[in-house]
Amino acid sequence: RARCAQIGRDPATVAVRATLPTPTAPAREPGEAIEELVEAATSLIEKGSTHLVVPLSAWTCTREGARAVVSELAARLGGEAPR
Numbered sequence: 001r002a003r004c005a006q007i008g009r010d011p012a013t014v015a016v017r018a019t020l021p022t023p024t025a026p027a028r029e030p031g032e033a034i035e036e037l038v039e040a041a042t043s044l045i046e047k048g049s050t051h052l053v054v055p056l057s058a059w060t061c062t063r064e065g066a067r068a069v070v071s072e073l074a075a076r077l078g079g080e081a082p083r
Helices: 001-004 030-046 063-077
Strands: 017-019 050-051
Touching: 030 050, 030 063
Parallel strands: 017 050
Antiparallel strands: none
């Protein structure tokens, strides 16, 4: 954002997409991995990311687990989970 301002570009018009890293351990239950996921997401947001890509298959093995991960991530980061 600072660089955008330096070159005369409105930072609000720039989106930065980042993919969250895969977990340090194999896919597990959502509750076991959420702290690591939130920490990684928070770090990327603090560095200027505006959109996060979550490689769900690396974090959970089930559809229910994916819903839980996305819902918890949205709740912890102050967003809204897709329906």
